[in-house]
Amino acid sequence: MNDFIYKKIERYENLLREMWTASEKYIGTFSVKLLVERVVWDLSKEYREIELLHYNEGMISCAEIAASMKKNPNLPIDDMFMKFITRYVEILSRLIGYENTDKIANWLNEEFRDIPFDSKD
Amino acid sequence: MPANLLLSVSLKYWQNFQDTLAKVMDVNIYIFDINGGSFSRFSRDIEVCQKVNKGEEKICNENCIRFYKDILGSLEDKGVFTCPYGIRLYAYALGTYAQKIGYLIITPARIKEQVGLEEENTFITKANSIYKTVNEVLKAILEKNVLGLRSLELNSIYEISRLLTSTIELEKVMDLITNSLIIIYKAELGFVGLREGDKIRVAQAKGDHDHLFVGKEWPMVQPLIEKFFSKVEPSFLSINELKTLPGLSGLELNSENKIVVYPLWTSLGAVGLLGIVFSPDSMDDNDKRNLQIYANFVAIALANAKLVSRLEREAETDFLTGFFNKRALRNILVNELERTVRYRVPLAVIFMDIDSFKSYNDTFGHVAGDVVLQKTADIIKESIRTVDIAGRYGGEEFVTILPGTNEEGAIAVAERIRKSIEMYPFPHRKVTVSLGIALAKISDSVDSLFERADQALYQAKREGKNRFHLDLS
Numbered sequence: 170m171n172d173f174i175y176k177k178i179e180r181y182e183n184l185l186r187e188m189w190t191a192s193e194k195y196i197g198t199f200s201v202k203l204l205v206e207r208v209v210w211d212l213s214k215e216y217r218e219i220e221l222l223h224y225n226e227g228m229i230s231c232a233e234i235a236a237s238m239k240k241n242p243n244l245p246i247d248d249m250f251m252k253f254i255t256r257y258v259e260i261l262s263r264l265i266g267y268e269n270t271d272k273i274a275n276w277l278n279e280e281f282r283d284i285p286f287d288s289k290d
Numbered sequence: 291m292p293a294n295l296l297l298s299v300s301l302k303y304w305q306n307f308q309d310t311l312a313k314v315m316d317v318n319i320y321i322f323d324i325n326g327g328s329f330s331r332f333s334r335d336i337e338v339c340q341k342v343n344k345g346e347e348k349i350c351n352e353n354c355i356r357f358y359k360d361i362l363g364s365l366e367d368k369g370v371f372t373c374p375y376g377i378r379l380y381a382y383a384l385g386t387y388a389q390k391i392g393y394l395i396i397t398p399a400r401i402k403e404q405v406g407l408e409e410e411n412t413f414i415t416k417a418n419s420i421y422k423t424v425n426e427v428l429k430a431i432l433e434k435n436v437l438g439l440r441s442l443e444l445n446s447i448y449e450i451s452r453l454l455t456s457t458i459e460l461e462k463v464m465d466l467i468t469n470s471l472i473i474i475y476k477a478e479l480g481f482v483g484l485r486e487g488d489k490i491r492v493a494q495a496k497g498d499h500d501h502l503f504v505g506k507e508w509p510m511v512q513p514l515i516e517k518f519f520s521k522v523e524p525s526f527l528s529i530n531e532l533k534t535l536p537g538l539s540g541l542e543l544n545s546e547n548k549i550v551v552y553p554l555w556t557s558l559g560a561v562g563l564l565g566i567v568f569s570p571d572s573m574d575d576n577d578k579r580n581l582q583i584y585a586n587f588v589a590i591a592l593a594n595a596k597l598v599s600r601l602e603r604e605a606e607t608d609f610l611t612g613f614f615n616k617r618a619l620r621n622i623l624v625n626e627l628e629r630t631v632r633y634r635v636p637l638a639v640i641f642m643d644i645d646s647f648k649s650y651n652d653t654f655g656h657v658a659g660d661v662v663l664q665k666t667a668d669i670i671k672e673s674i675r676t677v678d679i680a681g682r683y684g685g686e687e688f689v690t691i692l693p694g695t696n697e698e699g700a701i702a703v704a705e706r707i708r709k710s711i712e713m714y715p716f717p718h719r720k721v722t723v724s725l726g727i728a729l730a731k732i733s734d735s736v737d738s739l740f741e742r743a744d745q746a747l748y749q750a751k752r753e754g755k756n757r758f759h760l761d762l763s
């Protein structure tokens with residue numbers, strides 16, 4: 170697997186970590202964990218590899234997902250992570266409102282310009 | 291429904307859940323399987339149980355085993371029993387009428403020789419709430435019968451049970467419950483209404499249009515609210531029905547959404563309601579059943595909060611006069627002394643005792659004595675400003691705390707109280723009081739200030755009663 174994929178996964182990992190921290194301020198650690206767990210459970214029907222995402226108290230790790238790419242180099246990681254983000258944001262906006270979600274989205278859009286992030290998707 | 295608890299339920303998970311519930315509700319809990327064999331362990335230690343069971347966590351004493359076999363064998367639904375070692379316990383059959391799956395035993399966390407009626411009723415309320423929760427969670431686990439509930443449902447239930455501690459945590463519990471409804475069940479909206487006298491006030495709402503719900507007040511006599519509380523089961527409504535609630539006429543929801551409202555009942559009566567709006571395809575039958583667990587949690591949290599606030603209020607109030615009691619007076623005086631030191635404002639304390647009250651009581655009876663105490667409290671209240679604080683220190687002793695009051699002002703108040711009582715036509719005979727006045731010093735503690743006021747009071751008694759004495763030390 171080339172470095173480009175590793176870098177990409179690392180970038181998603183950073184984004185998920187920032188999402189965690191930003192949401193935590195609004196809904197607390199436990200609800201964020203529950204939300205991540207829910208989205209993983211939901212998405213695992215389509216991408217079993219998402220179950221390799223490790224998370225606990227603000228620590229999100231995609232290391233096992235990256236490792237699994239050796240066996241399955243054709244995993245469409247962009248699609249998997251984008252679906253994760255979209256589903257996460259969809260539920261988050263119900264919890265904290267569209268305005269607050271937009272604030273988080275705008276900030277993340279600036280930080281991660283190449284990853285489109287829209288709370289109204 | 292499988293009946294073997296040990297085969298169907300992870301005991302480790304269950305024990306954690308049970309122990310947390312026992313801790314937050316301040317009770318002891320244990321569960322027997324359908325054959326009367328121990329399933330879970332004691333959640334908390336009871337000294338006498340530990341002794342007779344030789345420190346074992348499960349029941350092993352022959353006397354106890356025989357006792358439990360007897361009572362559980364004859365238990366229909368629920369019952370109150372006293373064990374051979376004098377522990378009062380509340381037993382409930384778990385499962386459904388059609389299929390019993392075990393028995394729940396709830397006992398006080400500590401053994402007391404005498405328990406008042408109020409305390410007993412409070413305990414029954416707690417025990418009934420615990421039974422409802424335990425039964426719902428067990429039923430949900432057994433009916434799913436794979437690994438129990440989904441792991442995220444278990445986590446959420448566990449976390450909520452951990453938070454069910456006090457009034458302070460009520461907000462957190464409601465927050466977590468509405469969050470869980472949206473995250474786990476993809477509810478579009480969740481709201482919790484608290485009963486406040488003759489109305490329901492929406493204290494928490496999350497999801498689409500939540501701003502339309504928060505703070506709304508709905509009278510208990512409103513037809514839809516009456517309908518919710520006319521039964522114990524949840525009500526399923528249409529959008530148009532929901533819009534008949536005051537303040538919701540402008541609500542715009544998909545007409546195919548499902549709306550369910552759970553009335554929250556405890557032994558204290560109706561304590562509130564939990565409302566959930568779902569999109570048409572997001573709730574199955576299992577979800578509906580599991581949602582009842584959340585409704586029970588909200589009911590417990592609300593009942594707990596009500597009990598706590600009532601106990602807190604009672605703990606600070608003297609039942610007979612409605613005045614602050616000794617404990618509350620001491621707490622108040624701590625703050626007033628701090629203010630005195632910080633802002634250098636005067637502070638006076640008056641200790642007052644009804645003269646020869648014992649002989650009044652002995653001669654005319656306790657009822658007549660209580661009338662004197664109540665009227666004395668009324669007279670004190672009428673003789674002081676709204677910023678002044680009056681309390682019953684115990685027996686026939688009263689304390690008045692006068693913030694911002696100097697020697698002259700304190701003497702005027704003491705004399706006003708003394709004269710008003712002397713002039714009042716109490717039944718049977720004239721009643722008089724003696725008063726001791728002390729002014730706070732920078733170096734004073736609550737004890738030293740009370741002590742000086744008390745000494746001044748005794749000086750007034752020594753000088754012939756029906757007078758005040760000012761502490762000059």
